[in-house]
Amino acid sequence: MQRSLESIVYEDETVSLAKFAKALSHPTRLAILKHLENQSCCFTGDLVEVFPLAQSTISQHLKELKNAGLIQGELKPPKIKYCINKENWSLAQMLFKQFFD
Amino acid sequence: MQRSLESIVYEDETVSLAKFAKALSHPTRLAILKHLENQSCCFTGDLVEVFPLAQSTISQHLKELKNAGLIQGELKPPKIKYCINKENWSLAQMLFKQFFD
DNA sequence: AAAGCCTATCGTAAATTTGCGATAAGCAAT
DNA sequence: ATTGCTTATCGCAAATTTACGATAGGCTTT
Numbered sequence: 001m002q003r004s005l006e007s008i009v010y011e012d013e014t015v016s017l018a019k020f021a022k023a024l025s026h027p028t029r030l031a032i033l034k035h036l037e038n039q040s041c042c043f044t045g046d047l048v049e050v051f052p053l054a055q056s057t058i059s060q061h062l063k064e065l066k067n068a069g070l071i072q073g074e075l076k077p078p079k080i081k082y083c084i085n086k087e088n089w090s091l092a093q094m095l096f097k098q099f100f101d
Numbered sequence: 102m103q104r105s106l107e108s109i110v111y112e113d114e115t116v117s118l119a120k121f122a123k124a125l126s127h128p129t130r131l132a133i134l135k136h137l138e139n140q141s142c143c144f145t146g147d148l149v150e151v152f153p154l155a156q157s158t159i160s161q162h163l164k165e166l167k168n169a170g171l172i173q174g175e176l177k178p179p180k181i182k183y184c185i186n187k188e189n190w191s192l193a194q195m196l197f198k199q200f201f202d
Numbered sequence: 203a204a205a206g207c208c209t210a211t212c213g214t215a216a217a218t219t220t221g222c223g224a225t226a227a228g229c230a231a232t
Numbered sequence: 233a234t235t236g237c238t239t240a241t242c243g244c245a246a247a248t249t250t251a252c253g254a255t256a257g258g259c260t261t262t
Contacts, residue, residue, distance in 0.1 A: 014135075018128045025123035026220085027111040030200070034115075037202070045240055052109060053106040054222055059240055061220090062172060077229045077237045095199035099131070100194040101138070127250085155252055156221055160210055162250090178259045179208045 017099060022069035022090040028053065029061050031085070036071060041083040043076075107173060113119075121193040124169035129154065134185070137172060142184040171201050 001098060005065060010018075019055045032047060039046075044062060048055045065071045069088035110138045111119075125131055133148060140147075145163060149156045163183060170189035175182045 008129070009117075010132060014128050014131050016130055018131055019120045021131075022126035025119055027115050027119045028109070028220095029114055030115050030122075031111060034200075045237095048239095049203055055239075056223075056241080063240080064219095067137045075229085078236085080239065095198045096182070096201065099125075100136075100190070100197065129250095149209095156209075157211080158251055164210080165249095176259090179206085180218095181209065199247075 012056065013095060013098075016091075017095045019068055020070070020095065023065055023070055026061070029065055032061060033056075033070065036082060037083050043079045043081060043082050045079065107110050114196060114199075117192075118196045120169055121171070121196060124166055124171055127162070130166055133159075133162060133166065134171065137183060137185050144180045144182055146180065 001038050024033075024069075028051060031051070035047065035050065036042060044055070044058060047058050047062075051058060062071065062073075066073060069085055072085045072090065074083065125134075132190075134151070136148065136151065145160060145188060148159050148163075150152060152159060163172065167174060168185075170186055171193065172183050173186045175184065176202070
């Protein structure tokens, strides 16, 4: 990768949409989001039971979804409750809709 | 990656959506698709002039978009005309819309 | 048959992603 | 202060992605 992405200037919307798309580009993350939509919220442990993946792997996917802004975590000691970040969810929804015309 | 993706069974729609999202997860590919939407169609060479990327890199992005089904190529010797694949475009649109409720 | 365009593919390198087990960290209750 | 529960982070390995230059392939035209 000789030429860095930074050297190309993309529109802000394009960069945002690409980030959201990247977060949605793994079936496990899609499934996690679906689960969060149904349950409205859930704990990391719940997901570990639902998916045949290591706890660390689930945690990593959650981190990516959080970094993308699609979910947010709330401390409910000793657990952490994850929910959809509705603001950014709407933003993503809008960007995708806009993109497809 | 000890545990392969194949061992987890996802819904067909989830897998499809993940593939579309992956194709959209790079700003260059989003920009290419936007360009195709505006121009309705274009040649590989056009894109090489628009983006500061090597011809081989553009070609690779086009290949991924083609593999994802979002575009299709038509031989117009000595060029190749790329257009949006409207069927799959609509499919992707629907899947994203459905996903976001 | 040869030359010229245009695009795909190959080979390579660097970066990123995905997965795991092991360990650390945070908080509550004992 | 220690134990217990839950989740994040670390370290590693394998796979994939992204980028490039160089080369090959396809089709026209000369």
